[in-house]
Amino acid sequence: MAEFNGLGMGLGNLSRLSKAKTRSICAENFTGEKGKAGMAVDGTGSRFARDLGQGWKVSPSVSVKAKTTFTMADVVGPGAIQHIWLTCLPNVWRTLILRIYWDGEEQPSVEVPVGDFFCNGWCERSNVNSLPVAVNPAGGMNSYWEMPFRKAAKITMENIAEEDATLFYQIDYTLTDIPDDAAYFHAQWRRSNPVKYKDVHTIVDGICGRGHYVGTYLAWQSNHTGWWGEGELKFYLDGDGTFPTICSTGTEDYFGGAWNFEYPQGQYGSFSTAFLGLHQVIAPDGLYRSQQRFGMYRWHVMDPIRFEEDLRVIVQALGWRSGERYLPLQDDIASVAFWYQAEPHAVFPALMDKDGLEVI
Known part of the structure; x- marks a missing residue:
């Protein structure tokens, strides 16, 4: 039996061992590097953690400045994005633009206002209970679309508004071999x-x-x-x-x-x-x-x-x-x-x- 590579496990493969490596990127670990999460000493939560210090939710989110683009993830492959969670206020769901680039391409393969990507295009939250997309109270947006890449994956968020936007996010991915027929x-x-x-x-x-x-x-x-x-x-x-x-x-x-x-x-x-x-x-x-x-x-x-x-x-x-x-x-x-x-x-x-x- 060929080795299972850990791409798109599903319930039917959940018990099978794999050499795939699990990684995650968020404001507490901008690179996804192993053993480097929760190390921030400065961030959007630093004043709340001033009595506790490093390791106590110092950097739970980022501020995407007006008229700028923030790089959420820049990963070297091969691997696959398996889950994206994020939340931001509804008033920015049409002014934050999500883009994803594969394998070093200059043109994005994904270019969508963030609310519409999660089936919330009207800037008013509506829960979604589907297999690849879930939106939960009170604005937790989840994508389970499988997104394989062979060389690199880059995810950005552009803020086209005149005001800064606060973004909470987590990108869960695997580093693993990708089959030749994966699109x-x-x-x-x-x-x-x-x-x-x-x-x-x-x-x-x-x-x-x-x-x-x-x-x-x-x-x-x-x-x-x-x-x-x-x-x-x-x-x-x-x-x-x-x-x-x-x-x-x-x-x-x-x-x-x-x-x-x-x-x-x-x-x-x-x-x-x-x-x-x-x-x-x-x-x-x-x-x-x-x-x-x-x-x-x-x-x-x-x-x-x-x-x-x-x-x-x-x-x-x-x-x-x-x-x-x-x-x-x-x-x-x-x-x-x-x-x-x-x-x-x-x-x-x-x-x-x-x-x-x-x-x-």
Whole structure:
């Protein structure tokens, strides 16, 4: 039997021994070096530990200064990121930008506002109880996406706001051999605000290479009365032209629901499961919160969408109008696409500026 390398153990392999080395990076050990955690003598907790000294939670967090980029991790491989935990205040969830770079590449493979990466794009906390992403009271954000790398992994957080932001974080990883067929994790954010009339929201486009699509998160604001999710999600892969290879039968169908997510009658039935959910429903308050807002995710963990050459993913925004006709909607839709692929990857479109990212 081949030696188990410690990558993606799972319950089925949990009892097996491995030569993989476990490491962890946080504000108490910026490098993840063995035997070097909890040694800080200065940090964001130093005044609280002034009677206790070194070893007593002196550096539990970092301050990411305004208009700067903080390097959360810079690891030499081979290995894999196995778990990311972090927390910060909701008001910075669209102004802190998470980026991940593999094997010394200059262009990021992950570029997403931190809230959206953890399925919280509206800067209002909503718990998520899924397999790869969990968000717990009162803002503990967890990612269990497996992220292998062969040479190096670099994780940064850019603060595009005019104010400093406090960030608590921990990155758990393993140093181990990586199989030849292990692909690299990618995630990309996009927004249509609003979707143009009779147009679609593009979740991702321009993916080139071999890989598999593993997840979708949508932060959807309805700018009309009535039902908003009649549109289809479409996956154009490997040279598809006018028509895609994969097409859903409706937005709520793709996210695992049915019949407008309406349960009980007259209200949305929110849910959060291992692979899919409508976990966030934000209702108008009759004053300043004038629009309905929704957060939903779909993880293709058990059913990855594989492509050999290229991939494009879109969603239609459709409601109803008179005479039992579809109404193309002009809603505010932000999305995150999650996928694995062999490197190199295509360069991402330029991320929107602060105003383009803002929840308004």
